[in-house]
Amino acid sequence: MTRKKTISVQAGSVCIGGDAPIVVQAMTNTDTSDIKATAAQCISLAEAGAEMVRVTVNTPRAASAVPEIKLRLRDAGISAPLIGDFHYNGHKLLRDNPQCAQALDKYRINPGNVGKGTERDTHFAEICAIARDLDKAVRIGVNAGSLDAELLERMLGENTTRETPDSPASVMNRCMVQSALQATEQALALGMREDRIVLSCKSSLPKDLIAVYRDLAEKTRQPLHLGLTEAGLGMKGIIWSAAAMGVLLEEGIGDTIRVSLTPAPGGSRCDEVYAARQLLQALSLRCFAPSVTACPGCGRTASDDFQWLAAETERYVQSRLPEWRRTRPGIETLAIAVMGCIVNGPGESKAADIGISLPGNNENPLCPVFLDGEKAATLRGTRESIARDFLELLERYVERRFGPESEMGAK
Ligand code: SF4
Numbered sequence: 001m002t003r004k005k006t007i008s009v010q011a012g013s014v015c016i017g018g019d020a021p022i023v024v025q026a027m028t029n030t031d032t033s034d035i036k037a038t039a040a041q042c043i044s045l046a047e048a049g050a051e052m053v054r055v056t057v058n059t060p061r062a063a064s065a066v067p068e069i070k071l072r073l074r075d076a077g078i079s080a081p082l083i084g085d086f087h088y089n090g091h092k093l094l095r096d097n098p099q100c101a102q103a104l105d106k107y108r109i110n111p112g113n114v115g116k117g118t119e120r121d122t123h124f125a126e127i128c129a130i131a132r133d134l135d136k137a138v139r140i141g142v143n144a145g146s147l148d149a150e151l152l153e154r155m156l157g158e159n160t161t162r163e164t165p166d167s168p169a170s171v172m173n174r175c176m177v178q179s180a181l182q183a184t185e186q187a188l189a190l191g192m193r194e195d196r197i198v199l200s201c202k203s204s205l206p207k208d209l210i211a212v213y214r215d216l217a218e219k220t221r222q223p224l225h226l227g228l229t230e231a232g233l234g235m236k237g238i239i240w241s242a243a244a245m246g247v248l249l250e251e252g253i254g255d256t257i258r259v260s261l262t263p264a265p266g267g268s269r270c271d272e273v274y275a276a277r278q279l280l281q282a283l284s285l286r287c288f289a290p291s292v293t294a295c296p297g298c299g300r301t302a303s304d305d306f307q308w309l310a311a312e313t314e315r316y317v318q319s320r321l322p323e324w325r326r327t328r329p330g331i332e333t334l335a336i337a338v339m340g341c342i343v344n345g346p347g348e349s350k351a352a353d354i355g356i357s358l359p360g361n362n363e364n365p366l367c368p369v370f371l372d373g374e375k376a377a378t379l380r381g382t383r384e385s386i387a388r389d390f391l392e393l394l395e396r397y398v399e400r401r402f403g404p405e406s407e408m409g410a411k
Helices: 035-048 060-075 090-096 098-103 117-134 149-160 168-189 206-219 234-250 271-282 305-327 345-351 383-402
Strands: 009-011 014-016 023-027 052-056 082-086 106-109 137-143 197-202 291-294 335-339 354-357 367-371 374-379
Touching (some): 023 271, 035 052, 035 271, 052 060, 060 082, 060 090, 082 090, 090 098, 106 117, 117 137, 117 168, 137 168, 149 168, 168 197, 197 206, 206 234, 291 305, 305 383, 335 345, 374 383
Parallel strands (some): 052 082, 082 106, 106 137, 137 197, 335 354
Antiparallel strands (some): 009 014, 354 367
């Protein structure tokens, strides 16, 4: 897969498009006027791995909170760009709150929500003028749920006069692309720099999202922000997002992504960041953290010991990761395997950097451990003692492979 070449856009400290790695974004769900809660959530999202964080800017109070939120991020050592999400009144909020306009690194403009009739162009022009004068990046973010009504009506009308009219869904998809491209032309005509514009055309159905982005990628060189909008809760949201974005990313389409999950009540907002990172790592587009491969278990699995050991290993890796990241360069490439029986256990363990194969039904109660494809030890005992010994071997392996004396550490 070759990534489609796009223009490189600088938004604060982050580069989107061109040869830059695909950027992970997240968005807060706090009331932006609540400075404490919003700054705390921005920090959590950034610490979880969000490389850009977006906040809603919908009221004068929210706009006036933005500079302090930005300050708190910087005080916490977070350099991730802060993006303002505007609908309906963005022109007014940015005009009336110059400190907010200055503090934000990028503005999200929805061309379907900037106004109606002639107001639409005036409001859009006002936002673009502010972005241009302050040298800010913008995302022209079209959304299926808030399409430019006048453009859609016109395109639906034209469609009815065709000999073989398209389905309403495909007219809507074409309309999204058209809206993004028209708004880009307008922004450029208003003096915005080409390397300050990112585009998105989000839809909530994977099939539509794929069609829209394939079309969009053919017609523009602007970097593309990818995301299945309103993806939904839990497993559904993750799978639908991965199904849609996986296809596009594999075709080289997409320069930045967000997984728009609905958090479970009381759930963590950071799940959308973890999902986005897993998606990019699954496609070998980015590498963020060591991977733990584990088999699903089956009728050959003697007990839940291997599930327990896989979970223990994952927990251990997560707990050690902050320090490893600081002191063990390259640690994110580490591949670990925890397997349930002899059928695939030794094979997967040999393929990993470090792997353990637990005994299945009717097998000798022995657990061979493989390092770099070679059998290095055989563990036995209770699951607790096996976990302790395995994690000790893991720690020693990490030290040898990624520590200061290693080839990677010496670099
Ligand atoms: S490795 Fe063994 S226990 Fe795990 S799924 Fe395969 S056959 Fe079943």
